[in-house]
Amino acid sequence: MLVQTSSIISSALVPSAIGYAVGWPVSKYFDSNITMRLLLSPVIGLGIFGAAAVSIFHFLPITAINLILVVLGLSAVASWLSKGTIDPLLRSPASPGFWWFTVAFLLCLLPAFEIIPQHHGGSVGVGHPIWDHAKIAIVNEIAQNGLPPANPFHSEAGSPNTLIYYYVWHFIAACSSVITGATGWEADVALTGVTALFSTFVITWLAVARSRSAYAAWWVLPLLFVGSLKPVVRFVFGKWLDKWMAPEHGLQTWIIQAPWVPQHVFSGTLALIAIMAYLRILYSNAGRNMALAVFMGAILASAYGSSMWAGGLSLLLILPIVGALSVSHVLRAKRLLDVFNSLSVTVIITLLCAAVLILEQSSILNTRKVVEFWVFPVFAGDYWFLDIPGFWLVLIFLEFGIIYSSFIIWSLAKRSDDIYHIDRAIFVSVLAPLFCTQLLHSVIMYNDLGWRVLIPSMLVMTALAAGLFSTHIGKGTLVGRLTTITAIILLTPSILIGAKSVYSNTSKFRVEGPESEEGNAFKASPEMWKAVREVTPPNEAVANNPLDLASVTYTPGNISWAILSYPSEQGRRILGAARGNVGSWRSMRTRSTMPFWRCYG
Secondary structure (H helix, E strand, O other): OOOOHHHHHHHHHHHHHHHHHHHOOHHHHOEOOHHHHHHHHHHHHHHHHHHHHHHHOOOOOOOHHHHHHHHHHHHHHHHHHOOOOOOOOEOOOOOOOHHHHHHHHHHOHHHHHOOOOEEEOOEEEOOHHHHHHHHHHHHHHHHHHOOOOEOOOOOOOOOOOEOOOOOHHHHHHHHHHHHHOOOHHHHHHHHHHHHHHHHHHHHHHHHHHHHOOOHHHHHHHHHHOOOOOHHHHHHHHOOHHHHHEOOOOOOOOHHHHHHHOHHHHHHHHHHHHHHHHHHHHHHOOOOOHHHHHHHHHHHHHHHHHHOHHHHHHHHHHHHHHHHHHOHHHHHHOOOHHHHHHHHHHHHHHHHHHHHHHHHHHHHHHHOOOOEEEOOOOOEOOOOHHHHHHHHHHHHHHHHHHHHHHHHHHHHHOOOOHHHHHHHHHHHHHHHHHHHHHHHEEEOOOOOHHHHHOOHHHHHHHHHHHHHHHHHHOOOOOHHHHHHHHHHHHHHHHHHHHHHHHHHHHHOHHHHHOOOOHHHHHHHOHHHHHHHHHHHOOOOOOOEEOOOOOHHHOOOOOOOHHHHHOOOOHHHHHHHHHOOOOOOOOHHHOOEEOOOHHHHHO
C-alpha cells in the first residue's frame, strides 16, 4: 500500500488535538460565542504551537514524549495567560449548526483526496498537486533527523546543506508522523485536509461574525469551490482571450491553492487571525492585551514560518497601514503607551520564535535576488500603461470572478459604526496584497510571490461574499439587486470550473486511466525503496535521477524519491533513542539533482 487510511486518520487527529488543546483558551479573546470559538481554536492553537515548537526542538530531540510534553506546556501557558473574564473582539449572535459542520468536513476532504494515489488496473497515478508535494521529503527529513533540517533535495560535499525554506507547516506534519508512525506522505495528506477544514472554519467565523447571519456559513462552502472565469470565456469566445492577454501564469482561487500549497493557505489563515488580534490590541481598552500580544507574536512567527509570502510579506504591508489608520483613535483614548508596550511584546515574541527561521532564510539574500518591481503583465505586448487598470478591471475579475465582484458590491454597502474599524482593516487586507501582486514579483524561478501573497485577500473576499449573499440577496435595494444579479450570473459557472479541477485531480485517472508502464513502476516503488534501505549504510546519501517516473507528474519531476524514501519504523525508533548522531538515517535523504529553489513555491 502506498498510503493507509488508518494512518491518515490518526495523523489528522494529532494536529486537531494540538490545535484545540493550545488554542481553546486563547479563542476567548476573539469571540464570546462557544460555537464560533470551536471554529477559531484549532488554527490559533497550531499557530502558537508551530513556531514556538520549532524553536524548542532546535534544542530537543523530536520524540513522541517530548512533543506531548511541549503541547501540554504550551496549553498550560495559554490557559494561565487567558484565565479569568476577557472582553472579546466580537460577540457573534449567530453560529453554524451541526449539519454545517458535517457538510464542511466532507467537502474539505476533497483537497486531501487530490494527494491520495488513484488506482487504475495495475497502475497508480496521482493528481497534479502531488508535484508541489515533493516537499513531503521535508516532512520525512524532520521526522527522521530533527531540527534544523538538512536539504533533502540537494547535497554538496563540504557544505552544511541547511534547508532554506519556510517549513513550520511541514514541521507540524512531521510531528504527526513521529507520534503516529505514519509516513510523511500520509501525514502530508492528513494535514492538507485539516488545513483546508480549519481555513474554512476561520473564513466562516469572519463571514458569520461580520454579517451576524448564520446563513453566511452555508454560503462559504460553495464560494470556496469557485474557479477562474477564464475557461468560461474561452468556451464562449474560443481562443480570442489568449490572443490579447499576456501568457502569464494566472492567479488561483482557494480550491486550487488548498491542495497544491496548503502551507501557504495555513499561513494566510494565520494572517487573518493575526490581523484580528492586532485590532483588539489597537481598539480594546478592556485590558489583557499584553497576554494577547504574546499569542500574536507566536502566530506571526508561524505565519511567516509557513510562507514568507502569504503570512510574511502580506502582513508587512497590511499591519502598518491598519496601525496608521488607528492612530487617531489610540490618541483620543489615551492608550498610546499601552499599545506601544503590547506591540513591543509582540515583536519580541515574534523574533524569539522566528529568529532561527529568519537566520536560516536570510542567507539566500547574500547569493541571489529574490524579488523585483514590475507591473503585472495583463495584455499581450508591452503596454504597461494599460496593464495597470487592466489588472483591476480585467485580470482580477477573470481570476476571482464572483468573490471579487462581491467585494466591490460590499464596498458600496452601509457600514455599522461599532465594527467600522474592522471593516476598514478588512478593506486594507484585501487591497494591500493585491497591490503587491501587481507591483512585485519573485524571480527565483516562478512568480510564487504573486500567487501566494494574495491568499489573505482571497480568504477575506470569500468571507465578505458569503456575508453579502446571506444578508442582501433578493432585497430591493441597489446592493441587494447587484448581489442577486452577481449570484445568478457568476455562481454556477464558477463552481463548475472548480468542480472540474477537483475531478481532474481526484478521480480522472481512476476513471479514465490509462494503465502505463510508469504507473506500474510507481505502484511498485515502495518495495524498491525498501530494498534500497536494506543496502544503504546509515551515513550515506542515495543519488537519484529526477527524470525517473517523470510522466507521473504533470511536468517532469520524479515524485517517488520524495514521498516514499522514508525510513522503517524501527529506524525512527532508533533515531528517537539516539538523537544527536548526525549521521543517523542520513541514507534516507535521497538526493536529487532537481534544483531546490523550486521549493520556494
